[in-house]
Amino acid sequence: MGKAVIVSVCSRRRKGDYVIRTFGCEDYPKDVPHRVWIGGVDFFPRNEGEKERILKSLGKYVYAESWLELEEVVARILKRRGVKLAVAESCTAGLLSARLVNVEGASSFFLGGFVVYSNDLKTKLLSVEEELLKKYGAVSEEVCRAMCISVLEETDADVSVSITGIAGPTGGTKEKPVGLTYIGIGSDREVKVWSFVFKKSRNQNRFLSTQWALFLLKEYVSNG
Secondary structure (H helix, E strand, O other): OOOOOOOOOOOOOOOOOOOEEEOOOOOOOOOOOEEEEOOEEEEOOOOHHHHHHHHHHHHHHEEEOOOOOHHHHHHHHHHHHOOOEEEEEOOOOOHHHHHHHOOOOHHHOEEEEEEOOOHHHHHHHHOOOHHHHHHHOOOOHHHHHHHHHHHHHHOOOOEEEEEEEOOOOOOOOOOOOOOEEEEEEEOOOOEEEEEEEOOOOHHHHHHHHHHHHHHHHHHHHHOO
């Protein structure tokens, strides 16, 4: 996300006030009061007209029209659809799992996860082939896809999420810069992998990895 001018710095507002929570949008109306933070842009329309304008222009980026966190929105969808989820995390080291279990009743949709920070554990716990790691590296589309598939094979999950990346501030190369991150989502019908290059601090990059994973998961399950 690019830099933006904050029209109005707002925290939790009064009951009855409008709030629209978005993530992933880079171009948005600047004249509507809003708050920019690492996890997206929250809008506070002053009337019904502004609310409808935001929803119409940013509909695909909207994840809530109330003060729900993204993990809460995802949890509601998974519960409603009866979908079981499991994850494999490398650079985020359990942060995605922690966000998911922040939600009350997480055991009804979240089976658990693998924290495979080292290549050794990627091989031992998820059966990622050593040759794959040597050829493409741990931070690659190929390994992310293998992690995603292995989670499905090792659990009874309906959907899996995998994350591998270079959180920084060191460890990057010209070919694989700091912030490069791959996120995979898979089921028995398909496995999709997305790549990003985050340009924040180490822990901000880790948070953004989980925020994107949740946002993509919301779309994946909603459209499934």
